[in-house]
Amino acid sequence: MEKLGIDPLLIVVQIVNFVLLLIILKKVLYNPILNTIKNREKELSEIEKKGVEFEKEKQEFEKEKAKLLNALQKEKREVLEEAKLGAQILKKETIDKANREAKKILSETQKQALRDSGNLTKKIKEEANKLAVELAKNALAQILNEKDRGKSVEIAIKRISGF
Secondary structure, X not given: OOOOOOOHHHHHHXXXXXXXXXXXXXXXXXXXXXXXXXXXXHHHHXXXXXXXXXXXXXXXXXHHHHHHHHHHHHHHHHHHHHHHHHHHHHHHHHHHHHHHHHHHHHHHHHHHHHHHHHHHHXXXXXXXXXXXXXXXXXXXXXXXXXHHHHHHHHHHHHHHHHO
């Protein structure tokens, strides 16, 4: 082998050096790098798990949000319906009250008109009676003599006053 320029002792030393280098590299570089890679894989795995959990929580939150929105919309519709119903009832009550008051005012006005017309009729009759008595006195005074006048006037007054 020496003819080829290969020294067996040098090859053995090189093999030992290479093995020592491998052992040192394994202790110094490979294991720490491997540990770092494993740690990062664990961290990535945890981040993935947290991401999946976060996504689940997000979906649950979205579902809860949708439920709350639906509930709020339903409640809003119910409140609006109640308000509309209350407004309709209030409107009907107001109209009924106004109608009752109008009927009451109309009735009172009619009663007052009847009273006034009754009083007016009574006054007109009294005035007509007085006027008739005066006319009869004047007419009889011109037609009848003194004796007849007194009797006729008294009879006429009694008849007219009797109405």
